Amino acid sequence: MTEDYREMWTHLGLDLDAHDALLGVLGGAYQDIFLSQKNRPEGMKYFDFVMSEVHGLRIKELLDEKKAGRKIVGSYCVFVPEEIVLAAGATLVGLCSGADFATPEVEKLLPRNTCALIKSSFGFKLGKVCPYLESADMIVGENTCDGKKKAYESLGHLVKNLYVMDLPQVKSDQGRALLKSEYQRFRTAMEALTGAAVTSESLKQAIQTVNAKRAAIHRLSILRKADPAPISGLDALLANQVFFYDNPARFTDSVNQICDELEKRIAEKKGVFPAGTPRILVSGCPQAVPNWKLPFIVETSGAVIVGEESCVGERGARNLTDASGETVDEMMDAIVDRYYQVDCAIFTPNPQRLEHIQEMVATYRADGVIHYGLQFCQPYLMESFPIEKALEEKKIPTLRIETDYSMEDVGQLKTRIEAFIEQLR
Amino acid sequence: MGKRFAGIDIGSRTIELVVVDTSGKIVDSLQTDTGFDPMTAARKLIHGMDYDRIMATGYGRNLFEISFDTLTVTEIKAHATGARTFFPDAHTVLDIGGQDSKAISLFETGRVKKFEMNDRCAAGTGKFLEIMAKTLGFDIESFGREALLSEKDIAISSMCTVFAESEVTSLIAGGKNRREIARGLHTSVIQRAAGMINRVSSTGDIVFTGGVAKNPCMRQLLAETLGRNVLTPEDPQLVGALGAALLAMEIP
């Protein structure tokens, strides 16, 4: 990293020592987990570069956008519609929350039994190590699980400009109406932030940009159907993670390039693991950067992950937004329609999620499902029981795991995952 | 001499080595304490042992794999395989070892159908019983027998080793009968194990393996609590190593 990044970080108010420590750990983990993989697609070099510059070049780009008058918006949930952010002339970045940081400080504000994701979002703020958070002109929270919605009340005191979006908990006419009115309110808030109106042109353009990004990810997902798998679950997860903070157009191109390469691999029957390697679908809580714990264990234990039923994955990227509307209202409706389908566990009941898991098992030819639940995440942990039961009734082997970001249970997890893989062979 | 296959089970408390001949009969078996340096202990155990192939299981299997370049299998599959050799119709296996416990259900063919493991802490494991025996002043070999001499249970509410220990200490200070406390402790471990078993299998005999299966109170309470038959092989702590040895033999 060059000195001018240090200046940039200082300027953003980061704690340089803590930040150095974070980057050190991150770099080491990346080396051990990603770069040590065999038979990686060439196209992953782009993502290696993005990761090596995750706090460098990309931040510089965002700061340059800011200098040019653009606003940066940070979000913690896939319910925050990127289309509206872009249409108002701002840039959306996902705030990752995938590692423990400054835990003792966090536990002064949050109960210990809060999920790792929420704790991490506070840790990055309190530890002053996230340049995305510090660059953002607005942070958008959302009333999803109880943990998050109460945590935002405290986060509001820590960040400059927190906007909280309300979300329905039930898929009903009222629920849909609430989502619609909240998206309208959000649009007004975005227009106020940027000073630019959302027009039918800008909204159409934004929908197309985001759709293209999602379509590229869909293309990547479908290629994972092949046996041997042309790309590791780790690398595919990384692409899904980078989805949240890269420049959308560049991201789309890079994913499409990888897909071209993967198509060739598939034609040559080349893969990252031998044909016949047990195939696993991961389902559950989002895995944010740099939370690579589960796929690392799975893929060093003799199996390959072929899909993520997760917000960092298919739940987040499934469905395009209908771009055929002509007026802002029509397109706003299309946006509501698209997001209304997200089958997050905060909804009750939430039967679509089970259907999607089964559909994904069939599409990606998975031999079994690992349900990934973060400790203390009530919505997903609660759903894991009926899901396990329903899948097993369909003779789909399922392993329910509950973990966090710490490394202390890695040995135990490895045993359980290896035993599960033995079951699938 | 025909071929010989070895299995080594590297647990947190002890390491077992079993060697079988081509008929699957145990021809050699050894046991040692794991100590603080499991690989040195393992090296000593296999030193001078004669076998054609070895497979490792237990929590130290991956270390062994790296140090000795061998094959590995999880404790789950090893115990399932080992239990089946003693009881060919077994559908349910409960293994309670020093550091973890697991319940396994099997298909007709002997393949693993489903399993449950205890979570990170020592609650519900051999280690828990060991610490409690010590707190009560019993030695671990006779702990189960002593507990069985009591008709009554004193309920222990904590499953956490640390809290249970102080609970026991205050019960002793309160003049309660040590055997009744002992029985209560056994009951609490069994209740936890019963919960795991019920999640993987609801009927049929249970094969009880691992060092804790030697404890007669555990066997009796398990059978009573679940109303199911409990079967225990002669040397239950060898089952994992035996399973690994048999799996080493199966490899073409």
Ligand code: SF4
């Ligand atoms: S799991 Fe639910 S709350 Fe979390 S990011 Fe996804 S949609 Fe949002």
Ligand code: SF4
């Ligand atoms: S992982 Fe669960 S508890 Fe944590 S923020 Fe997401 S929904 Fe809430």
